[in-house]
Amino acid sequence: MYKAIFFDMDGTLLDSDQLVFMIYSNLVETYPPDTPLSTISLNDLYAKSYVEILQRLYRNPKKEYLNYIYHLHDSLKEKHLKLFPHVKETLDSLKKYPVYLFLVTSELREIAIEELRMMSIIDMFDDIITASDLTHQKPDPEGLLKLMNRYDLYPQDCIFIGDQKSDALAGHGAHIQTVMMGFNHENVKQFSSLFHGVFDDYESLLSYLEKGMNALSITFHKPSITIMQLTDLHLMNEPADDLTFQGILKAVNTLKPDFIVLTGDQTMSEHSVMLYQRLVKWMDSFELPWTLVFGNHDTDHGISHQSLIQSLKGSKHLMFVPGPEDLGCSNFVIDLKNHENRVIKKLIFMDTHIDQFYPIENEMKWGYGSISENQKKWYEQMIACDPLTKSFVFLHIPIPEYHLGQIKPLQGECLEKPSTPPYDSGFFDSILQHHHTEIIFAGHDHYNDYLIEKEGIQLAYGRVSGHYDYGPQGFPKGIRLITIEEDGSFETQIFLYQDMKDTL
DSSP: OOSEEEEOOBTTTEEOHHHHHHHHHHHHHHSOOSSOGGGSOHHHHHHSOHHHHHHHHOSSOOHHHHHHHHHHHHHHHHHHOEEOTTHHHHHHHHTTSSOEEEEEOSSOHHHHHHHHHHTTOGGGOSEEEOGGGOSSOTTSOHHHHHHHHHTTOOGGGEEEEESSHHHHHHHHHHTOEEEEEOOSHHHHHHHGGGSSEEESSHHHHHHHHHHHHHOEEEEOOSSEEEEEEEBOOOBOSSTHHHHHHHHHHHHHHHHOOSEEEEESOOBOSTTHHHHHHHHHHHHHTTTOOEEEEOOSSTTGGGOOHHHHHHHTTTOSSBOOOOOOGGGOSOOEEEEEEOTTSOEEEEEEEOOOOOOEEEEETTEEEEEOOOOOHHHHHHHHHHHHTSTTSOEEEEOSSOOGGGOOTTOOOSBSOBOSOOOOOSOOOSHHHHHHHHTOEEEEEEOOOTTBOOEEEETTEEEEEOOBOSSOOSSSTTOOOEEEEEEEETTSOEEEEEEEGGGSOOOO
16 A cells, blocks of 8 residues: 655656757757767756756856756746646545655756646645755655655655656665656657556556555454454543543553454544544554544534545554545455465445435435445445455444344443434345345444344444543443454454553
């Protein structure tokens, strides 16, 4: 899963070859060089910085030469500079993921910033490294390594998109995957073998990057795996938050899970972005893989899902992608693999959205969010990819089948009426039809933690893990633990913070 995507600028994002050539042509006409411009290859002319080329053209380059380059750039850029097709759309799409977007260019900072502003893409990047910021230019990996160190990134977290031999060599030097934008066919002929892949357009690059970000898996080298479900933390920037964090720490230290899942309503505050950033640091401190789905309260107070997703940037252990845009903001799959790289369980995460109005009996009725028809189709596509491996589903708002009726819980408490949506998309019927999902884990209702079985499918609540109460005060908080054996069998039970030994 990519955590950072590095872009070169000229020849990769910007179609700037003509501009660069015009600048040098005008320069040498005004200031005749000691070395003819024709002796410098076009690849070097387009790949190296102005300072490097000036040193090759003139024995003792004067400051006025560089000033003249700035002047020429100002006068020529409008006519001779443009974005390659679909660059902006690609960057827009990538900004929806919790991934850093970086720029590493051999261009001078003043010119690079001016060009990015002119093309209206400067705000797309989380950080920018230019020739003015470095001692050594590409093919040296200094620029890439500087950003990797600054943001605490491993090579496997990163991918670099460039177009020149110098980009490929810099990527190799940083030990990161490097792919080529093949707009210059001569460069493709000469240098494509140095890259890990070549793309002719940004649509195909985006598809490739999204596959890399959407393909999530965790490999465990042990006979059984434990998953801890935390739900409804309801962080609110209040003193109770500290009690919630202490409870999580106690649970992790006592039960030693292998993977942690948060099933929604992590926050309920106007400070949600800050609280998500705090949550990321807290969860990462355990050095365990973890993931989340959004709940109906995470975006209270006008907070956008996109701002919350951006707050997840920088996590070293989070396994999360938003999923298809039309389905919500947390629809994805994580494969659990054993030491033989065999998938032993598919974990399917689904967004149950926020409250909405439904057309019921010829009128619009309010209700909690639900699984949509499109999500049901997506679920069926996901299980069709691996029909033999059983799955778990994690979501926030329980589906209508969580109502007990005449069924008695196999375990746990039912202290409030299930707050399910008034609309049934037929999701449970699809589960019954395909015989793939064994159990659904939900949150949302703070005073329920029961487990029931309907028509062979188990439906489980997590135990409320946060210290916010909307009903009776003092309801004991805790977690649900799921243990999966290597043969795919599993069991699950509730643990309360108060029953755990204080290991702080």
